[in-house]
Amino acid sequence: MAEQLVPAELLRKADKILFVAHLALGDFTYMQNCFRAFRQAYPHIRMDLWVDEVRRTSDATQWEHLSKYALYDWVRACGMFGRIYDQTYSPKGYASSIEQARAEDYPIVVSFAVLRRHLYAELIRKLSPRGFVVGQKKRVRLLDIRKHLAYRKLDAFIPAYVAKGQEQHISAIYAGWFESLFGLQMAAGERFPYVDMPPQWLQRARDDLASQGITADAPLVFLNAFSKSEERSWPLQRMVELADRMRALPQWQDAHFILNVVPEKLEQARAVLAADQSGRLHLFSAQENFFQLPAVLSLCRLIISVETAVMHLANAVRVPVIALMRQTSPEWTPIDAASSTILTVKTRKGWLTEITTDEVIELLKRKAETTGT
Numbered sequence: 001m002a003e004q005l006v007p008a009e010l011l012r013k014a015d016k017i018l019f020v021a022h023l024a025l026g027d028f029t030y031m032q033n034c035f036r037a038f039r040q041a042y043p044h045i046r047m048d049l050w051v052d053e054v055r056r057t058s059d060a061t062q063w064e065h066l067s068k069y070a071l072y073d074w075v076r077a078c079g080m081f082g083r084i085y086d087q088t089y090s091p092k093g094y095a096s097s098i099e100q101a102r103a104e105d106y107p108i109v110v111s112f113a114v115l116r117r118h119l120y121a122e123l124i125r126k127l128s129p130r131g132f133v134v135g136q137k138k139r140v141r142l143l144d145i146r147k148h149l150a151y152r153k154l155d156a157f158i159p160a161y162v163a164k165g166q167e168q169h170i171s172a173i174y175a176g177w178f179e180s181l182f183g184l185q186m187a188a189g190e191r192f193p194y195v196d197m198p199p200q201w202l203q204r205a206r207d208d209l210a211s212q213g214i215t216a217d218a219p220l221v222f223l224n225a226f227s228k229s230e231e232r233s234w235p236l237q238r239m240v241e242l243a244d245r246m247r248a249l250p251q252w253q254d255a256h257f258i259l260n261v262v263p264e265k266l267e268q269a270r271a272v273l274a275a276d277q278s279g280r281l282h283l284f285s286a287q288e289n290f291f292q293l294p295a296v297l298s299l300c301r302l303i304i305s306v307e308t309a310v311m312h313l314a315n316a317v318r319v320p321v322i323a324l325m326r327q328t329s330p331e332w333t334p335i336d337a338a339s340s341t342i343l344t345v346k347t348r349k350g351w352l353t354e355i356t357t358d359e360v361i362e363l364l365k366r367k368a369e370t371t372g373t
Contacts, residue, residue, distance in 0.1 A: 029312040029313060030193055052113065110133075135158070193315055222319075226265065237272055
């Protein structure tokens, strides 16, 4: 193995480290294990986390929504981080966070940002003018002087990764970063995602289901049509149609369906569901706390989701999942092959709308024939 990027002597002496990332829930689902491994290897180092909000805006009407990003609940509750910089969604909060970080005089700063890498190279040097800073780096055209100068601010760099098909899962890529940075080695079993569920949210999920007339023994199916990008989403109406057609299958005729909706789409979803007369379709949105989502997922018998964090959280709570995916990011397939079934679009750059309800129903029929479920 090549020599680790962050010198061992520096790690022995350091009392704190700052990690910088534009984290999404899917990222943290797998990176959480890496942070845990670092804490176990270097218990004397306080880990701080800078969550950089790529949707940062001067539009004050969006700040309340951005400040409630579900990821913040999870990283706070995991108990691994000393200070979390979670005010970067506004220009003022961003500037204030920079000043606070500079005052900490971090001896080590590491950026995991994979978008606009050169800008994050500049940022982490600004956060720690005297410290050892490591960031992602991509090949630069000869005459792109700005990027060359930005990358010269780094003391070491992690090469930009190129996914090598499904044999290289994102969890292995993240584990590889921590190995090259700190000499940490994680076995495949140590990369499996997990959620430490606060008991109060699990009980809250049970109570909410009961209040909707869903008994504890009723088969539950969680349906998620939403992703942050349109090309990785399904029309909401198509999930409603899928639920209706699933009720015609013997194994799901008694099922209730939890339809996940992002908060900003709730009114639209209520309008779509107004015509439903089954009493078996229930809207859900984790508006109060992140843990509302994994708590409900853990009570389901099956999860059907487009390509977003839900399909990874399904593995974390050990519930079978049918994942609807594009072909563009094979490294992001759910890690648990035994309990995950992937439906992929037919064309290389096709949108998820290429996958029809017919395909999902046929898949469910085949699974029932082979497994009885």
